[in-house]
Amino acid sequence: MASLAAMKWLGTNRPVRSLRPMYVCICNALSERKIRESANQNGPVRAVGDIFRALGAEPECGKCAAHAVAVYHEEAARHAACA
Structure with a gap:
């Protein structure tokens, strides 16, 4: 799922799913997906x-x-709101 900044840049308020991982940390190869999964867990x-x-x-x-x-x-905020 795209971040809020990416959605603003794309001019949409709907999440955009990417087929490729969006890397947040190149040094540790941490993708947005891994970080989001960690937040949920x-x-x-x-x-x-x-x-x-x-x-x-x-x-x-x-x-x-x-x-x-x-x-x-x-x-984490999204997950808390859904719970």
Whole structure:
């Protein structure tokens, strides 16, 4: 599912499913899908390091941190609203 930023860029308010994984972290090969699945399984986190640890990784360069947190919190909020 596309992020909110991607949906705004595409000019749509409907989620767009991609056939290819959208990589958030190149250093650890973490896709949006993996981060979203982690949010659904693990619930709220306090720090970006918690997201990476839940996925069995560690932050490397840090360029993805803000986007990884945004994707995680977006999915956690969506999951909480559906529960």
